[in-house]
Amino acid sequence: MKYLFLFIFSISFFIGTAQENEESNKIEFNGFVRNYMGVFTQSPNDFSIFQNTVNLEIKQQNDKIGFYANPYLYHYANKPIEWRLREMYVDFFTNKMDIRIGKQQIIWGQADGVFITDIVTPKDLSEFLLRDFNEIRTGINAVKANYYFNDENSLELVWIPQFTSTKPPGPGSNWYFTLPFPVKPTFHLEKKNIPLRLENGEFFARYSLNNSWIDLQLMGGYTWDDDPALHMMRTKDTMTGVLKIDITPEHHRMALFGGSFSTDVAGFILRGESAYYLDKYFQNPFVKEAVVQKDYLNYVVGLDKTIGDWRLSAQFIQKRILDYDEDIFFNEVENLATLLVSKSMFREKLRVEWFTYFGITHIDAFSRLRAFYMPYDQVSIEMGTNLFVNSEFDLKPGDVPGLFGRYDKNDMIYTRVKYSF
Amino acid sequence: MNTKILKIGLLALISLFFNDAIFAQTAKEIAYKVYNRKTPDSGQSDMTMTLINKKGKERVRSLHQFFIDEGDTEKKIMFFKSPADVKNTSFMNWTYDDTSEDDDQWLFLPALKKVKRISNSSKDNEFMGSDFTYEDMERRSPEKDNHKLLREETLNGDDCWVMEVTPKEEEQYSKKIGWISKEKEIPVKVEFYDEDGDLLKVLNIQDFEHIDGYWIATKQLMENVQKNHKTTIELTHLKINIGLQSSKFTQRAMQKGL
Numbered sequence: 001m002k003y004l005f006l007f008i009f010s011i012s013f014f015i016g017t018a019q020e021n022e023e024s025n026k027i028e029f030n031g032f033v034r035n036y037m038g039v040f041t042q043s044p045n046d047f048s049i050f051q052n053t054v055n056l057e058i059k060q061q062n063d064k065i066g067f068y069a070n071p072y073l074y075h076y077a078n079k080p081i082e083w084r085l086r087e088m089y090v091d092f093f094t095n096k097m098d099i100r101i102g103k104q105q106i107i108w109g110q111a112d113g114v115f116i117t118d119i120v121t122p123k124d125l126s127e128f129l130l131r132d133f134n135e136i137r138t139g140i141n142a143v144k145a146n147y148y149f150n151d152e153n154s155l156e157l158v159w160i161p162q163f164t165s166t167k168p169p170g171p172g173s174n175w176y177f178t179l180p181f182p183v184k185p186t187f188h189l190e191k192k193n194i195p196l197r198l199e200n201g202e203f204f205a206r207y208s209l210n211n212s213w214i215d216l217q218l219m220g221g222y223t224w225d226d227d228p229a230l231h232m233m234r235t236k237d238t239m240t241g242v243l244k245i246d247i248t249p250e251h252h253r254m255a256l257f258g259g260s261f262s263t264d265v266a267g268f269i270l271r272g273e274s275a276y277y278l279d280k281y282f283q284n285p286f287v288k289e290a291v292v293q294k295d296y297l298n299y300v301v302g303l304d305k306t307i308g309d310w311r312l313s314a315q316f317i318q319k320r321i322l323d324y325d326e327d328i329f330f331n332e333v334e335n336l337a338t339l340l341v342s343k344s345m346f347r348e349k350l351r352v353e354w355f356t357y358f359g360i361t362h363i364d365a366f367s368r369l370r371a372f373y374m375p376y377d378q379v380s381i382e383m384g385t386n387l388f389v390n391s392e393f394d395l396k397p398g399d400v401p402g403l404f405g406r407y408d409k410n411d412m413i414y415t416r417v418k419y420s421f
Numbered sequence: 422m423n424t425k426i427l428k429i430g431l432l433a434l435i436s437l438f439f440n441d442a443i444f445a446q447t448a449k450e451i452a453y454k455v456y457n458r459k460t461p462d463s464g465q466s467d468m469t470m471t472l473i474n475k476k477g478k479e480r481v482r483s484l485h486q487f488f489i490d491e492g493d494t495e496k497k498i499m500f501f502k503s504p505a506d507v508k509n510t511s512f513m514n515w516t517y518d519d520t521s522e523d524d525d526q527w528l529f530l531p532a533l534k535k536v537k538r539i540s541n542s543s544k545d546n547e548f549m550g551s552d553f554t555y556e557d558m559e560r561r562s563p564e565k566d567n568h569k570l571l572r573e574e575t576l577n578g579d580d581c582w583v584m585e586v587t588p589k590e591e592e593q594y595s596k597k598i599g600w601i602s603k604e605k606e607i608p609v610k611v612e613f614y615d616e617d618g619d620l621l622k623v624l625n626i627q628d629f630e631h632i633d634g635y636w637i638a639t640k641q642l643m644e645n646v647q648k649n650h651k652t653t654i655e656l657t658h659l660k661i662n663i664g665l666q667s668s669k670f671t672q673r674a675m676q677k678g679l
Contacts, residue, residue: 030508061678093677107534134532151671210672212494212515212525215538262538264523269540306540309547347472347650348550377480377504420506 031056031421038386038414040174048174048412049127050077066091070139087139098146103139106158108206108219109273110260111300113338113355114317116273117219117258120158120204122166122226128175128407129366130386140164152211160202163194163224165251174410179230179283179329179400185245192249194224213263219275220257229281232290252281267305271315274299282321283329295322302338313340329400335360349374362402365389382416448568451582451601456563458606461635461661463489468499468656472551475649482507482549485679489665493518495560496670500679511675520562529675536672545593552622552643552652554593557613565589576600579609594621605629605636621647632661 032055038048052075059068067090074082089102109118113129121137129136142160149155169175194200206219228249235244258275277296284292302315317336324332337360342353356367370384390405400406470482482504488497494517501510508531515525529536544556569585581600588594595618600610608626615621628640637659644651668674 030505032506098673098677105534109535110537132532134534146673148673151668154673212517215536215672264525264538264541267523267541269538304540306546308545344550347474347547378506380506418506420504 025060025062028059029056029421030059032418033421034416034418036414036416038412040409041411041413042409047077048410049130049414051075061091064093066093085139086134096148098148100142100144103141104144105134105137105139106142106144106204107137108217108260110215110217110262110271111273111302111315111317112313112340113357114300114315114336116298116300116317117217117260117275119221119223119226119256119275120160122164124167126167126169126173126175128169138164138167152209154208154210156204156206156208158202158204158206160204161198161200162196163200163202163251165224165228166226175407177406181245183243183245185232185247188246188248190248192228192251194251200224215262216259217261218257218259220255222253222255224251225254225281226251227281229291230283232285254278254280269304271302271304272300284325284327285329286327292325292328294324294328296320297322309344311340311342314338331361333361357404359402359404362405363391364402364405364408366404366407378420380416380418380420382414382418384414384416386410386412386414448570448584449563451570451584452563452566452568452586455601455606455608456560459635460490461633463487463663463665464659464661465663465665466656466659467502468654470549470551471653471655473651473653480504480550482551487665487669489667489670491667496667498670498674502679509678511678513670513672513675515670516559520564527672527675529672536675551654552645552650553654556593557624557643571598574600576609579604581609591616602636607636607638615647619647621645627653628655630659632659635661637661 032053034051034053034055036049036051036053038050040046040048053072054075055070055072057068057070060066061068069088070086071088072084072086074084076082085103087102087104089100089104092099092101106120107118108120109116111118113133115123120142121140123136124131124138125136140160141162142158144156144158147155147157169177202221202223204219204221204223206217209216228251231248231250233246233248235246236242237244254277256275256277258273260271260273262269262271264270275298277298279293280296281291282294282296283290297320298318300315300317302313304311304313306312315338317338319334319336321328321330321332337358338356339358340353340355342351344351351372352370353372354367354369356365358365365388367387367389368384369387370382373381373383375381388404388407388410390401390408401408465485465487468484468486470484472480472482483502484499485502486497486499488495494515496513496515498511498513501507501512510531511529513527517524523541526539526541527536528539544559545554547553548555548558566586566588569587571583571585573580573582575581579600579602581602584599584601585596586599587596593616594613595616596614598612598614599608601607602609608624610626611624612620613622613624623644623646625642625644626638626640627642628638630637630639637656639656639659641654642651643654
């Protein structure tokens with residue numbers, strides 16, 4: 001990866017020097033350096049994170065072609081340095097069509113903080129949902145083509161030759177979570193990865209209508225399920241009678257369709273987004289291999305409003321498994337709500353923000369209260385808290401706590417000091 | 422005697438009424454003259470906004486803007502160039518001649534990689550933390566105000582009409598007093614009064630350019646006399662009537678950037 005950086009720098013420097021007098025063709029270097037420290041509030045007050053980041057963005061673009069690269073570095077106090085490339089792609093622009101080829105993030109949908117139709121790009125959840133959203137999303141190798149019929153109507157097609165799954169928190173992480181098993185299972189990972197073959201590509205399509213009245217998107221996808229189904233085999237040792245569980249995680253093909261919209265209603269922005277999954281796999285411990293296929297609906301409705309310096313936003317999210325079997329490991333219906341309250345002060349030198357996920361089904365919550373102070377241009381000092389609330393104190397063995405309540409012991413305070421250039 | 426006094430009183434009242442009516446008519450005409458003056462069909466410029474606090478410390482925001490007048494709709498798109506943390510953010514605004522129709526606004530944040538329709542900012546909100554509100558930067562229909570011609574005087578070499586403008590409905594300013602250049606048909610100075618009738622802000626146009634027959638204010642200073650901070654807005658690399666197409670004012674253009 002070090003050589004990749006050197007290569008990018010060398011190329012960029014060369015082109016930048018050669019064309020420095022041409023404003024439109026100038027290489028742009030931007031990015032930020034950031035220190036991020038977080039401490040768990042519960043004794044013994046371990047550091048939840050101690051991270052230094054360098055994020056570099058290199059861009060060059062003219063009317064016909066463009067280039068973008070986003071290398072970054074995470075330096076931790078107790079782990080090796082991570083050098084990565086979030087995005088690196090080339091753009092081709094014509095009058096009616098834009099084509100982007102390379103490693104890229106593709107973001108769809110109208111929802112904030114939840115992923116409904118925004119499933120094209122996988123996520124890195126190794127720090128749960130605490131990273132900024134552009135850092136949660138993993139770049140994928142893809143070819144994306146946008147065709148513009150006119151100023152209002154367009155069609156977007158995406159081909160992803162190689163499936164990349166979402167990265168969950170690993171064992172040893174404070175965010176690691178696993179389903180409860182009666183005995184420690186043995187995992188067989190031979191089916192975990194999807195071979196890089198032409199037939200294994202993912203395909204997405206989206207039609208967009210954007211005018212003064214509405215922003216509307218309709219989408220469909222033929223993809224791999226990001227969540228691997230855990231195919232389970234239970235055997236009893238005939239000699240000892242000890243139960244043995246073998247689990248083979250496997251990603252399955254899945255089709256989905258959906259849409260999203262956003263419009264102004266009496267000074268409010270009304271947003272909606274929905275995705276319908278066909279034959280998604282769910283865990284049911286009482287059937288063969290402990291998996292069943294069901295259709296699944298995920299949708300959100302949201303309202304935004306700006307009043308003076310205040311910004312308010314609320315969303316209601318529902319996930320529903322259709323033709324539900326009582327023994328499926330997850331609830332038939334999961335309801336969630338989010339609330340955002342934000343206020344800018346002192347000529348935008350200070351912004352205070354409160355964003356909360358409320359798990360309505362499990363009565364749990366994840367609440368982020370933070371303040372951004374900008375003493376100078378380019379410098380941002382962020383101080384905040386991440387609070388997890390769990391009201392399900394009477395969980396029985398085998399019960400699964402809510403998505404947020406399970407991290408009840410991970411409350412933390414943190415600071416992030418960021419210099420942008 | 423009583424009849425005579427009554428007649429004189431009546432005549433005085435009628436003359437006063439007509440006098441006011443004539444002035445009011447003139448004031449309204451001036452307001453419309455300013456509102457309907459010839460403006461470019463399209464254009465672009467760099468815009469540098471300098472926020473100066475009471476200690477004289479400066480913060481600078483720069484952007485590039487494009488605009489187009491499509492008859493019943495004015496469209497504007499802004500690409501932020503600095504400070505670095507907002508670079509490549511873009512903002513698009515569509516304003517409609519039909520005053521019953523609210524503006525439409527979209528924001529593209531490069532970190533989020535998507536365009537969001539945003540709720541119409543309150544017109545009395547500060548624009549990017551400056552001393553200008555969104556409304557200060559818009560063309561305002563004379564139908565929303567009552568106008569009164571106070572006097573005529575010369576300001577910085579410009580022969581001006583001095584007008585008092587009061588909103589018909591309660592708004593952020595209780596009144597404005599504007600110095601309208603007779604030659605340029607644009608305000609060269611405006612005083613803004615708060616809800617209590619106290620002077621709040623003073624706008625001075627510090628520089629003009631005369632391009633292709635259009636007078637354009639290229640440097641403005643807005644001073645908040647109550648909080649003692651100020652903001653300058655300077656336009657450079659100004660080009661007008663450059664034949665911009667409506668395709669420049671789309672979400673595709675916002676994402677593509679400059």
